[in-house]
Amino acid sequence: MILALLLCAWLLWQQGLSSALVLGDIPGLWRSVWLSGFTGLLSTVLAALLAVYWVQVGQRFAWLVGVPHLALAVGLAQIWSPSGLWGHWSVASGLLAQVPQFPNLRDDNGLFMVFALMLKEAAFLAIVFGSQSTAEDGQRVILARSLGCNRAQAYWRVHVPMMLARGRYAIWLALTYAVTQVEVASVLSPQRPPTLALMIIERLNDARPEAWTQAIWLVLALVVLVMLTIVTFELLLKPLLVHRAFGETLAQRCLSGFSRFAALHIVLSIVILTVLAVSKRWPSGQWLPSGWHIDTLSRVLSGDVFLNTLMLGLTASLLGILIALTLLHFGWRFAGASRIWVVAALGLPSLLTVLGLYWLSVQTQLPSILVLLWGHGFVVLAYQLLLLAPAWQKLPKPLCDQAASLGMRPWQVTSRVRLPLMSRVIATAVAIGFSVSVAQYVSTLVLTGGRVQTLGIEVVIAAGSGQRNYLAASALMLASLPAVVFWISHAAPNWLWRTRKGMQIVD
Amino acid sequence: MTKLAFGFDELRNGEFVLGPLQAEVATGEVLVLWGPSGSGKSTLLQWLVGASSAEVKNGYIRMAVQDLLALPIEQRQLGWMQQQPLLFPHLSVIRNAAFATGDLVAARQALAEVGLSAYAEADPATLSGGQQARVALVRALASKPRALLLDEPFSSLDPKLRQSVRELVWKQIRDVHIPAILVTHDPADIPQNLPVTQLDLSHA
Numbered sequence: 044m045i046l047a048l049l050l051c052a053w054l055l056w057q058q059g060l061s062s063a064l065v066l067g068d069i070p071g072l073w074r075s076v077w078l079s080g081f082t083g084l085l086s087t088v089l090a091a092l093l094a095v096y097w098v099q100v101g102q103r104f105a106w107l108v109g110v111p112h113l114a115l116a117v118g119l120a121q122i123w124s125p126s127g128l129w130g131h132w133s134v135a136s137g138l139l140a141q142v143p144q145f146p147n148l149r150d151d152n153g154l155f156m157v158f159a160l161m162l163k164e165a166a167f168l169a170i171v172f173g174s175q176s177t178a179e180d181g182q183r184v185i186l187a188r189s190l191g192c193n194r195a196q197a198y199w200r201v202h203v204p205m206m207l208a209r210g211r212y213a214i215w216l217a218l219t220y221a222v223t224q225v226e227v228a229s230v231l232s233p234q235r236p237p238t239l240a241l242m243i244i245e246r247l248n249d250a251r252p253e254a255w256t257q258a259i260w261l262v263l264a265l266v267v268l269v270m271l272t273i274v275t276f277e278l279l280l281k282p283l284l285v286h287r288a289f290g291e292t293l294a295q296r297c298l299s300g301f302s303r304f305a306a307l308h309i310v311l312s313i314v315i316l317t318v319l320a321v322s323k324r325w326p327s328g329q330w331l332p333s334g335w336h337i338d339t340l341s342r343v344l345s346g347d348v349f350l351n352t353l354m355l356g357l358t359a360s361l362l363g364i365l366i367a368l369t370l371l372h373f374g375w376r377f378a379g380a381s382r383i384w385v386v387a388a389l390g391l392p393s394l395l396t397v398l399g400l401y402w403l404s405v406q407t408q409l410p411s412i413l414v415l416l417w418g419h420g421f422v423v424l425a426y427q428l429l430l431l432a433p434a435w436q437k438l439p440k441p442l443c444d445q446a447a448s449l450g451m452r453p454w455q456v457t458s459r460v461r462l463p464l465m466s467r468v469i470a471t472a473v474a475i476g477f478s479v480s481v482a483q484y485v486s487t488l489v490l491t492g493g494r495v496q497t498l499g500i501e502v503v504i505a506a507g508s509g510q511r512n513y514l515a516a517s518a519l520m521l522a523s524l525p526a527v528v529f530w531i532s533h534a535a536p537n538w539l540w541r542t543r544k545g546m547q548i549v550d
Numbered sequence: 551m552t553k554l555a556f557g558f559d560e561l562r563n564g565e566f567v568l569g570p571l572q573a574e575v576a577t578g579e580v581l582v583l584w585g586p587s588g589s590g591k592s593t594l595l596q597w598l599v600g601a602s603s604a605e606v607k608n609g610y611i612r613m614a615v616q617d618l619l620a621l622p623i624e625q626r627q628l629g630w631m632q633q634q635p636l637l638f639p640h641l642s643v644i645r646n647a648a649f650a651t652g653d654l655v656a657a658r659q660a661l662a663e664v665g666l667s668a669y670a671e672a673d674p675a676t677l678s679g680g681q682q683a684r685v686a687l688v689r690a691l692a693s694k695p696r697a698l699l700l701d702e703p704f705s706s707l708d709p710k711l712r713q714s715v716r717e718l719v720w721k722q723i724r725d726v727h728i729p730a731i732l733v734t735h736d737p738a739d740i741p742q743n744l745p746v747t748q749l750d751l752s753h754a
Contacts, residue, residue, distance in 0.1 A: 179634065179636060182632070182634075182636055183636050183638060185601045185623070186630060186632070186636050187638075187649070188600075188601075188622075188623040188624045189599050189600070189601065189623050189624070189626075189628065189629070189630045190624075190649055190650040190689070190690070190693045191624050191625075191627070191650050191693055192624055193622070193624050196624075197624075200649075201638055204640040204641075205638065205639060205640045207640075208639070208640040209639075209640075
């Protein structure tokens with residue numbers, strides 16, 4: 044981030060503030076700013092409400108966090124696009140005469156993007172809210188009812204504001220991501236004009252110097268927009284925390300119905316990706332495709348793109364684990380100033396970070412693979428430290444002291460006591476790091492100039508080419524890879540410690 | 551004179567069974583529930599307030615002639631103070647006090663009566679245990695309850711604070727003249743200047 048800001052300051056020094064006038068040459072800029080702010084804010088507010096509801100009713104959609112944004116966006120597009128699932132089923136059920144031939148969603152306000160972002164952010168926020176819940180929260184809701192609130196009133200007046208107030212910083216993170224993301228926008232955003240983040244990517248891919256000047260000014264505009272949406276969110280939140288709510292029962296029913304609608308789409312999007320990935324052709328008027336084959340899937344699985352994604356994800360994740368454990372061994376704590384960069388890595392617009400890294404790579408002439416690993420590893424390491432640091436601090440100190448009293452050096456205490464005790468959480472951190480790396484689209488695209496192809500990049504290219512089966516197969520693999528790694532990370536410690544009863548609960 | 555009367559043949563909460571039991575408390579009177587841990591004192595209070603999923607056989611809860619048992623928790627109008635004050639962390643002190651009514655003026659006055667007017671806009675988390683207990687009492691009484699149920703409300707306080715909060719609670723019960731049920735382990739919790747009935751649940 045510091046690099047990016049230095050770069051911006053340097054360029055501005057070189058070109059003067061008057062260079063901002065280039066922004067006036069961009070058609071549809073204000074519409075783009077509005078689109079980014081509106082979709083980011085609306086999706087985050089809905090995600091927060093949905094997440095609070097999921098926590099309260101105990102629905103478990105945490106696994107959705109592992110599904111890359113891009114894969115979910117492609118799945119939803121295949122459900123809702125005119126020539127997608129609903130198009131085929133409308134013809135099959137007699138509602139339409141034939142499947143419309145245009146493949147893209149006609150959605151000038153980005154509402155499908157809002158829906159996709161909402162699902163993903165809700166899963167993330169539900170995890171955060173769930174981890175912050177206490178046994179007293181339920182007692183407070185009951186207490187509110189003893190003070191005269193009915194069930195819905197107690198929910199809206201106590202449970203919702205309590206969760207939103209506590210999870211405020213996580214909501215800021217989600218909001219920042221929603222305003223600045225490229226992944227979902229590259230599949231579901233309106234194109235004329237696109238979101239601000241997509242506009243920046245378009246200009247970063249343009250070799251002309253004026254395009255770069257525009258890109259830098261747009262990045263600064265994006266940062267200002269993030270701040271404005273956070274302020275707007277806070278202004279919206281404040282009355283919700285203290286107002287006397289009305290219409291709570293109706294709102295409760297709407298939320299319940301909406302939650303079912305969302306769950307249906309999560310399942311359907313995965314099903315449609317699978318169906319399209321193994322289908323031959325889907326004749327108009329048929330409920331299902333007419334023939335099946337796995338050639339497309341095999342093509343994706345055997346290609347370099349799949350291997351690149353796998354290797355890059357594993358390398359970034361394992362390197363991240365190595366660095367995180369080394370830092371923890373030497374006393375790093377998630378507290379004070381040392382957590383600033385973790386929060387910065389997770390909370391700042393990735394475009395800003397990527398821009399800084401790109402500039403650094405140009406100045407230092409570092410090999411692009413190293414810069415790419417740096418770009419992925421930066422975010423991967425932040426997530427892994429977030430998970431590992433509390434687990435490290437919770438390790439039973441007497442066990443480590445006992446090992447030391449038996450003559451072990453500090454590194455031996457770590458390797459022979461701490462690491463085995465933490466094997467489950469380490470495995471989970473590997474899986475999270477892997478899924479974070481697989482989901483990195485912007486950094487892969489910008490830092491390598493498109494020279495390294497990954498599944499994420501392939502999906503975006505396929506989304507614009509109309510190769511529906513290849514798109515679905517790539518998106519399915521993009522979603523499956525993290526899922527498989529998550530499954531292994533869960534199963535491996537169970538198998539490893541199958542004969543150690545005490546290790547079944549230590550993580 | 552309005553009485554809170556309740557009884558049942560059996561109150562079952564999982565493996566735990568209590569009963570048969572019958573009792574009543576008149577206005578301005580305190581029914582003290584005794585018994586060792588696990589004897590069902592808190593379960594009984596939760597059943598009375600309507601927060602329990604315990605099964606009951608031939609049960610009744612009557613306030614004057616109205617049967618409260620069929621009513622949901624929010625319509626029973628029974629004030630409830632628990633061991634922890636459970637103030638709503640997202641609301642200021644005064645909005646906690648005014649939670650049931652929304653009447654900020656009355657809440658401010660009630661806070662002044664318990665010596666907390668200076669803390670009206672404060673974050674509840676910054677209050678001491680005794681101050682939080684006082685806010686919880688104000689909040690419970692502001693809802694104009696027909697009876698007050700006290701589930702060891704003094705046990706989390708240190709001895710010095712305990713005495714002052716006890717006196718405040720008994721004074722309020724005298725002033726609003728409603729029946730009260732107190733669950734406690736500590737004989738010092740029993741009010742000296744209010745009519746008291748004692749019920750030992752270890753034999754129920």
